[in-house]
Amino acid sequence: MVISHGELILRLVLAALLGGLVGFERERHARPAGFRTHILVCVGCSLVMQLSTYAFAGDLGEIGRGADPSRIASHAISGIGFLGAGTILRHGNTIRGLTTAASLWVVAVIGLSIGGGFYLGALVTTFILLTSLYTLKGVETYLGRKQRLRSLTIRAVDKPGLLGRIGGVFGNLGINITSVDMSEAEYLEAYQAKVISLSFMLRVPPDFSSEELFQKVIQLDEVLEMTWDGEEVDKSLFPFFRQDKEL
Numbered sequence: 001m002v003i004s005h006g007e008l009i010l011r012l013v014l015a016a017l018l019g020g021l022v023g024f025e026r027e028r029h030a031r032p033a034g035f036r037t038h039i040l041v042c043v044g045c046s047l048v049m050q051l052s053t054y055a056f057a058g059d060l061g062e063i064g065r066g067a068d069p070s071r072i073a074s075h076a077i078s079g080i081g082f083l084g085a086g087t088i089l090r091h092g093n094t095i096r097g098l099t100t101a102a103s104l105w106v107v108a109v110i111g112l113s114i115g116g117g118f119y120l121g122a123l124v125t126t127f128i129l130l131t132s133l134y135t136l137k138g139v140e141t142y143l144g145r146k147q148r149l150r151s152l153t154i155r156a157v158d159k160p161g162l163l164g165r166i167g168g169v170f171g172n173l174g175i176n177i178t179s180v181d182m183s184e185a186e187y188l189e190a191y192q193a194k195v196i197s198l199s200f201m202l203r204v205p206p207d208f209s210s211e212e213l214f215q216k217v218i219q220l221d222e223v224l225e226m227t228w229d230g231e232e233v234d235k236s237l238f239p240f241f242r243q244d245k246e247l
Helices: 005-028 035-054 058-063 069-085 098-115 119-134 136-146 162-172 210-218
Strands: 089-091 094-096 149-157 176-182 186-188 193-203 223-228
Touching: 005 035, 005 098, 005 119, 035 069, 035 098, 069 098, 098 119, 119 136, 149 162, 149 210, 162 176, 162 193, 162 210, 210 223
Parallel strands: none
Antiparallel strands: 089 094, 149 193, 149 223, 176 193, 186 193
């Protein structure tokens, strides 16, 4: 059982290409494991699979017979589990990085498939993976909106009673807080004050108006910036907003 040099190189290059396609999408979203990491994982697993399949065969005679090609590959999958765990971050009640960890694991399987010569499976899996990363996020957002769940992140000067005043705005608009995550207060020279970030997951009523929420929250003296469903709220939309607030 032998493999030509050309076939070996082809499998490694194809692994780099497919892993890079997935890594590029993760890099665009500034995830902990991005372009290079996905390439390295996919190429490494491809080489591992070829090593376990071909390195102990051929001219080695009896040593090659009875060798188990799945043994090294199974350990590679286990190792990727530890690597993926490093991309999962917990911020209070919020857990991030699960999608990146899953993509690393699938990329590892793609690399093993290419290393074993299972090209069709690797290509179809890459297509499905890219489709889920690029297009199904919109489906997740749509389903979240159907459940009327929205995310709001507020950056504000850390003052006593801040959370209560923001919560009062939500209550007046009939908005329920399902979870909240608070960062540590950090002194920022630009504002000459300690600044804190508050990340809310909100359940909004059917007749909810985001513009009304923005206006009421920005009117709070401490509020500096807002991010709504991952997009920063344009401050120019609010003529009463003063970026040079007296803090």
